[in-house]
Structure formats: C-alpha cells, structure tokens
Amino acid sequence: MKKIEEYYVPWVKGIPMYISEHIELAWRDPSLHRMMSNENPVPPSEKVVEAMVKYAKMANRYPDQGLVVRSKIAEINGLDGPQNVIIGNGSSEVYDNIFRMFIDPGEEVIQHTPCFGIYKLRGVLLGAKMVSVPMIYKDNFLHFDPEGILNAITDKTKVIVVANPNNPTGNFMDTKHFITIAETGIPFIIDEAYIEYAGLSMSQVALTKKYPNVLITRTLSKAYGLAGMRFGYALGSEAVIKQISGSLLPWNVGIIPMWGALAAFEDTEGLAERIKYNNDEIKFITDSFKDIPGLVTLPSAANYILFDGGAAGKKGIDMVKLAETKGVILRQNEAMYGSEGWFRVTIGSKEENRLFVSLVREFFGMKN
Numbered sequence: 001m002k003k004i005e006e007y008y009v010p011w012v013k014g015i016p017m018y019i020s021e022h023i024e025l026a027w028r029d030p031s032l033h034r035m036m037s038n039e040n041p042v043p044p045s046e047k048v049v050e051a052m053v054k055y056a057k058m059a060n061r062y063p064d065q066g067l068v069v070r071s072k073i074a075e076i077n078g079l080d081g082p083q084n085v086i087i088g089n090g091s092s093e094v095y096d097n098i099f100r101m102f103i104d105p106g107e108e109v110i111q112h113t114p115c116f117g118i119y120k121l122r123g124v125l126l127g128a129k130m131v132s133v134p135m136i137y138k139d140n141f142l143h144f145d146p147e148g149i150l151n152a153i154t155d156k157t158k159v160i161v162v163a164n165p166n167n168p169t170g171n172f173m174d175t176k177h178f179i180t181i182a183e184t185g186i187p188f189i190i191d192e193a194y195i196e197y198a199g200l201s202m203s204q205v206a207l208t209k210k211y212p213n214v215l216i217t218r219t220l221s222k223a224y225g226l227a228g229m230r231f232g233y234a235l236g237s238e239a240v241i242k243q244i245s246g247s248l249l250p251w252n253v254g255i256i257p258m259w260g261a262l263a264a265f266e267d268t269e270g271l272a273e274r275i276k277y278n279n280d281e282i283k284f285i286t287d288s289f290k291d292i293p294g295l296v297t298l299p300s301a302a303n304y305i306l307f308d309g310g311a312a313g314k315k316g317i318d319m320v321k322l323a324e325t326k327g328v329i330l331r332q333n334e335a336m337y338g339s340e341g342w343f344r345v346t347i348g349s350k351e352e353n354r355l356f357v358s359l360v361r362e363f364f365g366m367k368n
C-alpha cells in the first residue's frame with residue numbers, strides 16, 4: 001500500500017497554510033498599533049455598515065453572481081458592462097482564478113520584485129516557476145525595469161504581473177512601458193490595489209479595450225477600508241473575463257460583501273475622505289524625516305511608505321524591534337541591494353503616525 005504522501009500532487013507537498021504572524025498577533029492583542037498590513041485605519045462608513053446589516057438579515061439566501069455590483073464597477077471604470085468584471089473574496093482570490101486559467105506546471109510567471117506575496121503563493125500552488133525581475137535601486141529611488149521584464153520572457157512565460165503603484169515601493173510605472181509589455185500578447189496583469197489614493201485617472205484600465213491580454217485587478221481592502229469584508233475584482237475584455245469566470249466557485253462572493261461593496265462604491269464622499277486623510281498623513285510622515293542623514297524615504301502614492309536606513313548604518317529589524325517595545329507593529333523588508341536597512345510603515349491614526357515619527361527620529365538619534 002502506498003503512503004498518503006505519495007498521492008499528493010508533487011509540487012504541493014509540504015505547502016503550509018498561509019499565516020500572517022503579525023495579523024494573528026494583532027487580533028490576539030487589540031491594543032497593538034497595526035501599522036504593518038496596508039489596512040485602512042478608518043472603519044467602514046455608516047452607509048456600508050447599514051448595507052451589510054440589511055443583507056445579513058437575508059443570509060439564509062444564496063447570492064447571485066453579483067450582477068448589480070459588477071455593473072456598477074463597469075460604470076465607474078468606463079467599461080461596457082458586467083461582462084467586463086469578475087469578483088472575488090479580495091483580489092487574492094481573483095489572482096487564483098486568473099492563474100488557474102493560464103498556468104500549467106513548469107510554466108513561468110514573471111513578477112517585479114520587491115512585490116506583494118500573493119502572486120508567488122498562488123503560482124507555486126499550480127506548479128509555476130516564479131521568475132523575479134528586480135527593480136533598480138538608483139539615486140535613492142526604486143525604478144521599474146521594463147527592459148528587464150521583457151528580457152525575462154521565454155517561451156514558457158504564461159503571466160506577467162506588475163503592481164501599479166507597487167507594494168512596497170509606492171511608485172508608478174509609465175504608461176508607455178505598460179504598452180510595450182502589453183504588445184507582447186502575453187497575459188499581463190496590472191495590480192491596481194492602491195490606485196484610488198492617486199485617483200482612477202492613473203489607472204491603465206483603458207488598455208483592456210485594445211489588448212485582450214491585459215487584466216486589471218483591484219480591491220476594496222485599501223482606500224475603501226474593507227479588508228476584513230473581503231472583496232476584490234478584475235477588469236478585462238469580455239471574452240477573457242468570460243473564460244476566467246469559468247474558474248469561479250459558485251456563489252464565491254457572499255451577499256454581505258457583495259452589497260457592502262455596492263454601498264462603498266456609492267459612498268463617494270466616504271472614499272474621498274479616506275483618500276484625503278491618507279494622502280495628508282503620507283505627506284506629514286515624509287516631511288518629518290527630511291533632516292535625517294542617510295535615511296531614504298521612498299515617495300509613496302499609496303497608504304504605506306518604504307524606508308532604507310542602510311546608509312545610516314541601521315538595520316530594519318532593529319527599527320521594527322524598537323517599535324515593538326511601544327506596541328507598534330511595523331514591517332521589515334528582507335535585505336536587498338546590499339542594505340539591511342529596509343522597513344515599511346502603514347498609515348495609522350493621527351496619534352499612531354506621530355508615535356511612529358517620534359520612534360523613527362529616536363532610532364536615528366534625532367531630536368523630537
């Protein structure tokens with residue numbers, strides 16, 4: 001008799017459950033300051049809560065396939081209709097749906113690093129080989145490297161994914177480079193998880209009309225402030241969305257997130273307030289460190305900021321540890337470009353942001 005291990009698909013053996021240690025920790029101890037996961041510090045608006053409560057009372061019923069909210073999303077983005085939109089439990093699930101429709105074991109996914117971890121998580125599960133193209137660190141800035149991406153393409157490349165703005169770097173790639181990559185015809189996913197902070201005018205959604213290989217992913221977890229509700233979506237040409245929709249679990253999005261999302265899209269004032277708050281605080285934090293020698297603060301168009309204290313002889317891990325002593329959870333970034341000085345903060349409440357500023361200044365030996 002064969003052992004159970006021998007029945008597993010070879011490339012899934014030993015894959016652990018995804019556990020985000022810092023999120024687990026934050027739920028165990030609600031007094032901690034959650035400045036690590038690019039969440040929104042502002043709770044949902046009354047309008048959104050009302051919609052969720054209304055539909056919670058109908059939770060004995062199955063949802064439909066989200067026709068109303070998908071139509072609303074299409075309208076906001078200047079697309080023809082719900083046939084251009086697929087919805088999921090956060091954009092993480094949407095990545096799963098998309099990847100399933102393209103990737104065979106051994107085929108390649110190009111990602112631009114440093115980047116968000118979900119592409120690798122879902123790719124590895126399908127037996128994909130992840131090809132990481134590093135951004136270029138020059139003049140205290142992490143530059144996109146579209147040439148590097150093009151050079152990494154092989155006949156096994158099945159997906160290229162670029163986040164815009166990128167997490168954790170916070171910057172945008174130029175439209176002309178998106179066009180060059182789109183022209184290859186390879187499935188090209190543009191992750192716009194944070195696009196609302198800079199405005200939809202920065203979106204590459206128009207490319208989906210010309211290039212059927214281009215897909216845009218979005219989420220309500222960031223500017224809309226609904227990470228715990230779980231709602232994300234992808235935009236694309238009708239034929240491609242139709243094909244990818246074949247991988248959807250029936251009723252994958254419940255009625256509470258579905259109608260909560262619709263209320264959030266309708267609450268344009270609530271979104272505008274959250275964006276203004278965030279962008280003002282990003283400016284406040286960025287401006288607070290201008291006098292710190294050797295600290296690189298990367299300009300951010302999102303709700304987090306990446307720092308490199310390497311030139312000041314500092315390690316990101318030590319900053320994270322110092323913050324921990326005050327109950328603040330930050331994110332350390334692994335060593336890269338010869339520096340161990342990387343750390344990232346997510347915008348918190350006003351008090352939290354001021355506490356963060358004073359901790360960083362203390363860490364770099366500056367007056368507060």
Ligand SMILES: Cc1ncc(COP(=O)(O)O)c(C=O)c1O
Pocket residue numbers: 037038089090091092093116118163166167191193218219220221227231232
């Ligand atoms: C670039 C990027 N894409 C996607 C996501 C996933 O968001 P969700 O699954 O909550 O929609 C995140 C979350 O941090 C992210 O940073």
